[in-house]
Amino acid sequence: MNLKNKLLSSYIAFDDYLEADSPVHDLKNKAIKIFESEGFPTKKQEDWKYTSLNSLLKADYSLSPRRDHDLEFKDVKRYFLHDIDTYKIVFVDGVYSSFLSETTHEKMDVCLLSAAMSKPKYKPVIEAYFNKIAPEDSLTSLNTAFAKEGAYIYIPKHREVEKPIEVINFSTGNEAALMLQPRNLIVVGENAHVQIIERHQSLSDNPVFTNSVTEIFAEKRAFVDYYKIQNDRITASLIDNTYISQEGQSNCRVHTFSFGGNVTRNNLNFYQKGERIDSTLKGITILEGKQHVDHNTLVHHIEPNCESHQDYKGIFGDASTGVFNGKVIVNKEAQKTDAFQQNNNILIDDKATINAKPQLEIFADDVKCSHGCTIGQLNEDALFYLRTRGIAKKEARALLMYAFANNVLQSVKIPELKKRINKLIAEKIGVNMGFDL
Amino acid sequence: MGKFTEDDLKKELETKEYEYGFYTDIASDTFPAGLNEDIVRAISKKKEEPEWMTEWRLESFRHWLDMEEPEWANVKYKKPDFQAISYYSAPTTKPKYDSLDEVDPELLDTFSRLGISLEEQKRLAGVAVDIVMDSVSVATTFKKTLAEKGIIFCSISEAIKEHPELVKKYLGTVVPQKDNFYAALNSAVFSDGSFCYIPKGVRCPMELSTYFRINQAGTGQFERTLVIADEGSYVSYLEGCTAPSRDENQLHAAVVELIALDDAEIKYSTVQNWFPGDKEGKGGVFNFVTKRGLCEKNAKISWTQVETGSAVTWKYPSCVLKGDNSIGEFYSIAVTNNYQQADTGTKMIHLGKNTRSTIISKGISAGKSQNSYRGLVKISPRAKNARNFSQCDSLLMGNECGAHTFPYIEVSNPSAQIEHEATTSKIGEDQIFYCNQRGIETEKAIALIVNGFSKEVLNKLPMEFAVEAQKLLEISLEGSVG
Secondary structure (H helix, E strand, O other): OOHHHHHHHHHHHHHHHOOOOOOOHHHHHHHHHHHHHHOOOOOOOHHHOOOOOHHHHOOOOEOOOOOOOOOOHHHHHHHOOOOOOOEEEEEEOOEEOOOOOEOEOOOOEEEEHHHHHHOHHHHHHHHHHOOOOOOOOHHHHHHHHHOOOOEEEEEOOOOEOOOOEEEEEEEOOOOOOEEEOOEEEEEEOOOOEEEEEEEEEEOOOOOEEEEEEEEEEEOOOOEEEEEEEEOOOOOEEEEEEEEEEEOOOOEEEEEEEEOOOOEEEEEEEEEEOOOOOEEEEEEEEEEOOOOEEEEEEEEEEOOOOOEEEEEEEEEEOOOOEEEEEEEEEEOOOOOOOEEEEEEEEEEOOOOOEEEEOOEEEEOOOOOEEEEEEEEEOOOHHHHHHHHHOOOOHHHHHHHHHHHHHHHHHHOOOOHHHHHHHHHHHHHHHOOOOOOOO | OOOOOHHHHHHHHHHOOOOOOOOOOOOEEEOOEOOOHHHHHHHHHHOOOOHHHHHHHHHHHHHHHHOOOOOOOOOOOOOOOOOOOEOOEEEOOOOOOOOHHHOOHHHHHHHHHOOOOHHHHHHHHOOEEEEEEOOEEEEEOOHHHHHHOOOEEEEHHHHHHHOHHHHHHHOOOOOOOOOOHHHHHHHHHOOEOEEEEEOOOOEOOOOEEEEEEOOOOOEOEOEEEEEEEOOOOEEEEEEEEEOOOOOOOEEEOOEEEEEEOOOOEEEEEEEEEOOOOOOOOOOOEEEEEEEEEEEOOOOEEEEEEEEOOOOEEEEOOEEEEOOOOOEEEEEEEEEEOOOOEEEEOOEEEEOOOOOEEEEEEEEEEOOOOEEEEEEEEEEOOOOOOOEEEEEEEEEEOOOOOEEEEEEEEEEOOOOOEEEEEEEEEEOOHHHHHHHHHOOOOHHHHHHHHHHHHHHHHHOOOOHHHHHHHHHHHHHHHOOOOO
């Protein structure tokens, strides 16, 4: 039985478990129908031209894992940003772990989506926001149909969250192969500030296939700083669908650090629904082996006087493949838009491949839109200069790679996280620089 | 000063009629509408083609039947009914002339109204013109001069008869019969076109050129051009087009194949000014063209195009850089106005080592038009030290038009160096103000700025053509919108 059929038949069982009067019941039924008719995307679709899911769909994934996990904090401590205090929402094999988490309901809600869906107290928020910006494509619909668990973060007006929130999905390997479909809903009220760190981590070498959907709503003047750390094992694959709706004068920044995983696909979509919005999308990708990362971004400028900045850096070694598919749409009304998109790539090894498709679709005349895309190598002259200074070749190369990625790293606002990512990059490049950038 | 506002400009532009829209009344020999194997056979017979050519056409036709019209382009139009088109039309007045005096005076008049008087060109410009009126070549000049050098420049139907070995060897090698829907259609029904062969080591002494016109109502035109530059040779080839004003949509599906053997260089320039439809978007030519060149070792192919006409343009002049050290270039200006839609760009396929390519694309959109750049730069795993530079700039005039960029970059060799940049802008108010301040009217200022914007490409055109290209830019953007 292929994965699609398996999903469809298990939905019937899953459906029984749902309460018929649940507000999302119809939504889910509709979503599964969309998935049924569309199926998994194939390379024939323009958006999936460079990424094939075929290799992922073969495994016999367990859809509802057993609940007997026993993770000790010390075993997973290194995956947390443990040197500072944070809120934590932790899921183990898709199930909430209250033991590892640290949630709150004080003046804001940092908790579970399942709890929010079942309690009448949250009903207005769920009704106003849940599945409101997620489009009806096949993978998002698949997630909507099965969405049961995930983070629910609601920050009310004028509230500045004092510490970062970590959302971590562990998979333990209790199952031979596991499919996870976390669903996060994040609502940031007017003038509120929040920092969120998201991570998916597999703890064993059993295959994991995650199809995650995150909806983020930034109300007027809200500030959202979102970090995605993708440093999973080579057996783990991730399709990350993130949809961000921004109201006037809000500022959203998403940083994606892709260092690990088998196939990683990031669908990152920004919809600017007010004036004077600022959107930032940045990413560092460092790959080796046969890894594949696909960044598919969309910034939709709907209203005038908004800005967007994209900056993605990629370093590709061995036989890895990278894809950057960035799209900027500027509506007719969105005059005075300032959209900038940059994508720089370095290929290190013979078999590495990069496919880039930076698109602009512009319908307004008074705009400043530009994009740049480069693919090249480390500068030989710079390398030579460093060597003449007595720096070994490996370190010299590493230094240049650091420098290459540094632009993106500089805008990370949590110092501890920055340090952590520095360390990850050093590990990835295989040298110890002996200093922090 | 300052009286001439942007709105005035826009209005003037909208009402600017297609100047070259007139219809020459020449008795034509036209086939009934529709397409089937019999029609393909009949076309072939009409052209007195050998058996192998008929077979080749039929094979293409069979492929075509299995193919579907491409829909991926960023254009919207009512699909032509391929069974409602007549696939052959040729002026019935005798197709061969020794001197211009024998040519139908009405035809000559047409050309002089277009400002391309043959005499003038013969005497002053030194351009050999192979005029294609609808489909059959009616006049070929300077043939003798060329023949002395061993250069073959004739219509493709003549070449099929006179030089079958060359045609057989190269036809369909760069654009295979089943390459795409329109290429297959063209392969099956191409009516005529130009053939050019430059022998080894010869530098063609003059710019070769052809003029195409779509003339007969309801006839599609299917040109086939084949240019072969043998080892170490050089040729510069010009192609220019204008068409009479017509209400129904006319289909044009041409195929151009360029072959540059070792150390050869081909420069192919196009000025295209087909009827773009009126300001309501009614009528206009559908231009679905497949143009591709193949570069062997150290060869160079350079495409330069100025696209101002056609209701719908679907055109991607490409270079396959097969040989080591070969060079591909693409310079393009695409102007769209009113309801015109253009989806144009290039493909640079790097196969050989040390191959280089340059892409400069300038899009200017005005009125309610849509202008897209779609390009592919592909570096194959064996293409060491490949180098590409792409630049796509768009100029928007008014906020009802759109400019789009779809660059595809696929790199599988780490030694490649690829740069791509794109910008979108409008004509700055400060730029206009500066010009006004210097006593230059707004209209002139805009022309000046547009000219500057497209200069990089205009400079690449041969002298004779650059003048005409500027003329065409003026027609499309005269009293240019701000």
